[in-house]
Amino acid sequence: MEPLALRDKRILVGITGGIAAYKSADLVRQLIKAGAEVRVVMTPAACEFITPLTLQALSGQPVSRSLLDESAEMGMGHIELARWADLMLIAPATADFIARLNAGMANDLLSTLCLATQTPIALAPAMNEKMWLNPLTQANLSRLQSVLPTLRIFGPASGEQACGDLGYGRMLEPSELVQLTASQFQTPQLKGKHLVITAGPTREAIDPVRYLSNHSSGKMGFALAEQAARMGASVTLISGPVTLPTPAGVTRIDVTSAQQMLQAAEQSLTRCDAFIATAAVADYRPSESAAQKLKKGEADLSRIELTENPDIVATIARHSMRPSRVIAFAAETQDLEAYAQRKLDKKQVDAVVANDVSRTDIGFGSDQNEVLWVTRDQSQPFGPDTKSAVATFILEQLMTLDTSA
Template sequence: MLTGRKILLAITGGIAAYKCAELTRLLVKSGAETQVLMTSGAKAFITPLTFQALSGRPVRDSLLDPEAEMGMGHIELARWADLIIVAPATADAIARIAGGLADDLLTTVLLASDAPLAVAPAMNQAMWRNPMTQANVQKLVSLRPRTFVWGPDAGEQACGDLGPGRMLEPAAMLALTEAHFASGGELRYCNVVITAGPTRERIDPVRYISNDSSGKMGYALAEAAVSMGAQVTLISGPVSLPRPSGVKVVNVEGALEMHAAALAAVQAGADIFISAAAVADYRPVTTADQKMKKSAEQLQIALTRNPDILADVAAAPNAPFTVGFAAETQKVEEYARGKLERKNINLIIANDVSRKDIGFNSDDNEVSLISRDEVIPIAKQSKQALAGQLMSQIVRQYQKTQSTDI
């Protein structure tokens, strides 16, 4: 998929720079012509010789290299790249790029290039959450066409903190790179609507019925779709995840809110709808205005069925290409195929949530993508990497329907 693609991998000065050695190896193994550019800070963490050995090309690291600049080397690099990846993208690097500086090789190349740009943030969780960093990210995305933000991931950091700010793993970066080129840019004109996370069905002001969905799969799909050029609306239940850059987020709580938001987004114009949310099947018939006090030994709560978001979207006038998820604990493929037929949708992604190593609240997943005429198993991997593969497959199936319509 990446054979002959020219990728400029720009490495800045963060501890996550070590991950770029594996990323370089994966890109080269996938056939990409990979040129590494390093800032002076990056060379404090890992040596250029490592990347020269892995890429088979001398590393570019100076704007004032007399030999390279005899041929206007920074302009040559700017014109050469099919995709520029800045990884790790530190808070300082993001601020300098967004500010339009041109005081080193990296910033000068970026000012001179109109190639797609992917930045992979990597920093302390407090630095990522800082409003100035968030403003710089939004400024960069809004001012520079075809700029994508890949990540960050959340988890334990080198400093010992927990939270968002980790650079994506190399396998996830490779999957997003493949997804970017797999689309051929055709998602630039597509509106993609994705639901993610759980819903909360209120019993009273402090209690609710919900489930273990973390929202990670839906958020990863949103990031992958943006990286392929789509306009993405993410309808999210309550989650503890960083807001994906370049994505319109609609926050909801209950199934009725999610149902209304989904239908409104579809009516506004959607080409692809992906239902990755774990929507509660039932909600309490009534919600108490005040906290219910403990009294009797037993309590019965009457429940009523929630509307079927996926089926209603699939049945809507001018329905989009509709993709569902089936989280099952037994007979996974059989039940998923039944859901596909019953709701009259185009694709369904099935996974076994009885397993503790994948699915809800896990960073990994393993799924089967099921259409009416084929089953495509996708092996266990991080949800970020899986999202890239799933979006590539969804685009392939979507394009088949478009060619059939024509």
């Protein structure tokens, strides 16, 4: 999907000194392919990771590096660059650069441009996961967002980092950054709509320390919530126990059990336009939950009596306050389309998004997904791609869904 919103847009790409700078070359290439005009500004540290010559060859424009460039400053070059851009995209944005920007420093060309511009700025953070989680970094970002209403934060993603650590701090992939950049120039397609999205697993208590659950990470539901908010929707995200940060602009309700999730869902139906059930809800729960920890050898844990949990998406689909669109997810290991069609009829929903959770490349916990969108009239595959791209696909299908039949 080519982001047509970028055609003829002027994007100033700022590159700071992090290992993710190598991705910036592909980012510039993809932005230009999407129709944008791109100029590149590099900090001195960025030049240690990737050469200006590479970025000049890809952008077709000289790369700006120095605040004290005599030829450029004859025409107040930094002011002209600040006025030229429709959007400034800093990718990667290191912890150091974020701190300097928060302090209002202007000790290199890129930070000076950020102070001199009135155009929106987008930061694509990239750093070690401990640096990302450090309270100082989070405080810097929080203050920047409070004083710069047009500031956008793109990412970061979670995964393996150059240092070998695992966690949040990876810069988003260039294709994701291009899509997010394009979204800044699009008319909010879901403006005025209220979406309720469930995500993650549920936990059904056996006793205070044991529970029944599954491997759902919540990533797909959170990606949907994030994309829907970016498309202008009011989003209520009902989440089971996960370790994901709340997407910007999203109202989050944390629950634990299936019964709690159903209660929260029913209470969120007021003026709800679409309900998307991505949560992997436990089918059963213990008939009785012990008040105290069951001691090994003192209780027969092999004979736990189970009772069926409420079917959340089916309940919403039959609810007196049913939204106009109800979407179910089907995590399957075989015969995706057949099971999705069966679920479509049984639950009385408008569409089913099926995916194969037996595959390690797109299953539970993966940052990638491949789905099959199934309605009564069609089935359409998408992927494999990032969960952000899959979320965009699902929301686009949702907007064109005919529920009049």
